[in-house]
Amino acid sequence: MQSSQYLNQLHTADKLSEEPWPEDATLYQPFEAEQILLPENASCLAVKAYLKMCNLPFGVRSCANAEHMSPGGRMTKLPFIRAGAFIFAEFEPIVNFVEQKDMAIGSWQDEDEKADMRTYVSLVENIFTMAELYVSFKNERVYKEVTAPRNGAVYPWPLNLMQNYSKRRNALRQLKVYQWHDLDIEHVIEKVAKCCETLEYKLKESPDTPFFFGDQPCELDAIAFGHLFSILTTRLPNMALAQTVQKFGHLVTFCRFIDEKYFQMRCLQD
């Protein structure tokens, strides 16, 4: 039954690949002001940036149980998008879905370049998501002062405590799977710094364009912006991550440029 369902989904996916992007596509995410956590915020921002770069219209709906409504995913399960009869969660499945529709950015890239870019995307997604999870759940102060109150904000007592407990347990389990659980903060910073260095190096390869690959945006621009911008603009009791990213001037400039071009949030300090 399950497999026939997947087959069915695959079949309809094929059928609908020629259909245009639905007008009422909606992105579901937690409440930005009081609920969303750093890793979730980063992935939501990345997806939004990607859709804006593709120039696809979408609405945003904030709901308290967005994570539970999500069909599931590899990391944060968020955001998820509802486009017509389809629901996809997280950055990569959404990107794959958009790419079926021939409206995706990056269609100008050749196979080699694409494979190259994919490597960067998965590097950025893994390193930054894990670092964000690490800071949010492993750092006692950040967890107590920010993560726990925000995650529990939408639940009444004592449900909030139980939700915090299970959320933290899941996050720690995830860190363990990626073998980040026994690192200390210096190692984490080191990994992030290395990742930033790689990104900055890539950015410098084409110094006269603002994007990573050539003069047009691609997936990497979206996901790098999502994570970097979230890290830079989220106030935490421990700003180690932000300070690390801050050291890479080109990346900060890149974030400011993308923000200016697609979002105009302008909350990135000089």
Next chain:
Amino acid sequence: MPKSPAGGPMPKDPNSKYDLGKISARVDRVNVSGLLRTHNDYVQRAAEGLFKADNFQSMMLEAMAAKSYLHELGIFKDVSVHIDISRGADATPQGYEVTLKGNEYTRIMGSAGTEIGQNEGSLRTELTIPNILGRGESISLQGSYSSSRANDVQLKFWKPFFHTRFRENRPEVSFSVFRQTDRFNISSFQTTNLGYLIDFSAHTMLGVDLTHSLQYENSIRDLGLLNKSVPFAIRDHSGPKLASLLRYSLVFDNRDNNVFPTRGIMLKSVNEYCGLGGNVAYTSSMAHGEMNVPLFAGLVAQFCGRVGVMKETKKTTVLPINNLFYCGGPLTLRGFEYGCAGPVVEGTPIGAQTFWCTGAHLWTPLPFAGVFKGLASHFRMHFFYNMGNSNAFTTDNMRSAYGLGLAIKLAERARIELNYCIPLSRQATDKASNGFQLGIGYEFV
């Protein structure tokens, strides 16, 4: 020994040589033996009626009543009664001595078996520690597993107060912690409830015997989705919520049998008010009634009805879908698939805020029932006509079906029905099942 229910006067046996009612008797002493863990005051009231007896017959009856009372206290495996003339210095001439000999339960009792629920069978295991503190307090751990719908684990502590002066009211208090999983396959979601329940139940005998139960439940209700393509109307409800509710239920039952009654009425109502804290708010009421009228030649006419209403309160933001009513299926509207006689979103049945359904039955014994006597008492045939509707209290667009079937009694509590159903009126979105339908349960319409 006379086995008439407690208190009733024995019919006079004309063949009897002696009229036991005329033989005077006085109970001098009542002994209750076999009390190892139980406190004396817990069984004291067993003797109360015995001392009032003034003739031999009423003494016998009171002794039987005392025996069944001791059984109800839930501390003895079995009880035997010994009556002897009283001896000793302070014995009166017509004095008797009654000894109630009990055999207490062991410290731990375990059981495993199958149980019949509403349209499902389940495997059930239970571990009980009876009479922990000596006054009937018990703890039990129950687990039940069923393949189709619900699983649950429950740790329950209960204490009866049958030994107090309210023994006639049979008050009982219980506290349980439970975790229960319910699967709503047709609507593609499941709920996991984790919480505790405080229950107070009692009987009142103001004219009619009513069973009351007042419960407070505090639970976390986590709604999960069963597959990836769940309609958004259902998806919107996913995630955990905290419910805090009061539930009051009332039962009146004077039928002569639970499964195949021939006369009597059963009325039951369950009312819930949810919203004492937590983030789920609604009120819900459900009433079920059954009336049996004996006709001629063993034929019984039975009329059943059930109605449910769920409403918003001032605090309601959304009504929880897991508390909506499902109509249809072999227990409610025969001739429809389970839950499929109600509203539908994107092809998926979803519960209704209100529903009603009624059923008229004509029960007959099997033909040639006289030949098989004992066995035949487990079987009945019936002709039925069901009608009902969801989200409307009118007979416009109502659903109805008729048919006939065979019912089998299971353990004095449940019955299995095999019916041939012919749906008469239905709506386009309903899933009717024209043909044979099997139903297992204990509360049918």
